[in-house]
Amino acid sequence: DAGVIQSPRHEVTEMGQEVTLRCKPISGHDYLFWYRQTMMRGLELLIYFNNNVPIDDSGMPEDRFSAKMPNASFSTLKIQPSEPRDSAVYFCASSLGAKNGYTFGSGTRLTVV
Amino acid sequence: GIQVEQSPPDLILQEGANSTLRCNFSDSVNNLQWFHQNPWGQLINLFYIPSGTKQNGRLSATTVATERYSLLYISSSQTTDSGVYFCAPSGSARQLTFGSGTQLTVLP
Numbered sequence: 237d238a239g240v241i242q243s244p245r246h247e248v249t250e251m252g253q254e255v256t257l258r259c260k261p262i263s264g265h266d267y268l269f270w271y272r273q274t275m276m277r278g279l280e281l282l283i284y285f286n287n288n289v290p291i292d293d294s295g296m297p298e299d300r301f302s303a304k305m306p307n308a309s310f311s312t313l314k315i316q317p318s319e320p321r322d323s324a325v326y327f328c329a330s331s332l333g334a335k336n337g338y339t340f341g342s343g344t345r346l347t348v349v
Numbered sequence: 350g351i352q353v354e355q356s357p358p359d360l361i362l363q364e365g366a367n368s369t370l371r372c373n374f375s376d377s378v379n380n381l382q383w384f385h386q387n388p389w390g391q392l393i394n395l396f397y398i399p400s401g402t403k404q405n406g407r408l409s410a411t412t413v414a415t416e417r418y419s420l421l422y423i424s425s426s427q428t429t430d431s432g433v434y435f436c437a438p439s440g441s442a443r444q445l446t447f448g449s450g451t452q453l454t455v456l457p
Contacts, residue, residue: 267443269444269445271447278447278448278449278450279435279437279447280447281444281445281446284443284444286443291443292442292443292444325390327392329392334380334439334443335379335380335397335399336397337382337394337396337397338382338394338445339394340384340391340392340393340394342390342391343390343391343392345390
């Protein structure tokens with residue numbers, strides 16, 4: 237298995253631009269999570285899906301953030317418009333069931349200038 | 350939500366030494382995982398351990414759910430063990446909450 241695949245690995249964009257981060261979970265996993273990691277706030281959950289349905293998006297910082305999971309093998313996290321404070325590493329993780337280990341992707345390092 | 354406290358925040362060891370990392374949590378849990386974030390930023394799942402004891406090579410973990418803590422043991426540490434170790438429990442909510450981590454440095 238190729239694991240959880242995220243793209244791009246690095247993204248540098250200008251303030252105000254739209255950014256789209258992509259995630260392919262492990263085949264067969266029914267939970268997908270988006271986390272953000274910063275020095276100040278550590279690892280924090282943004283949103284998670286179960287069977288492609290968003291279950292809890294209370295961690296999404298504001299309306300500029302949106303996430304979709306159109307099918308079991310693909311999810312996107314979009315920021316529009318981006319701001320410098322959005323700079324962070326964004327991780328996607330998947331799991332089989334809620335009571336099993338998570339597998340994380342390699343992350344996308346986003347820099348907004 | 351559940352509160353997570355990890356100790357120590359920083360730990361420096363000589364290669365070959367043993368160590369114990371602690372995680373205290375504020376509520377009953379139905380899921381608890383330990384992760385290692387290596388110096389390249391990758392998050393690797395070490396254990397899924399909501400209760401009991403597990404071992405994997407030089408690493409082992411114990412969770413005493415009734416007393417709300419978990420321990421990660423690293424024996425005969427190697428330089429490749431360096432990085433940040435995170436404890437992440439979940440309570441009634443499904444999602445994991447991450448502690449602030451223990452930064453481990455193993456010196457050759």
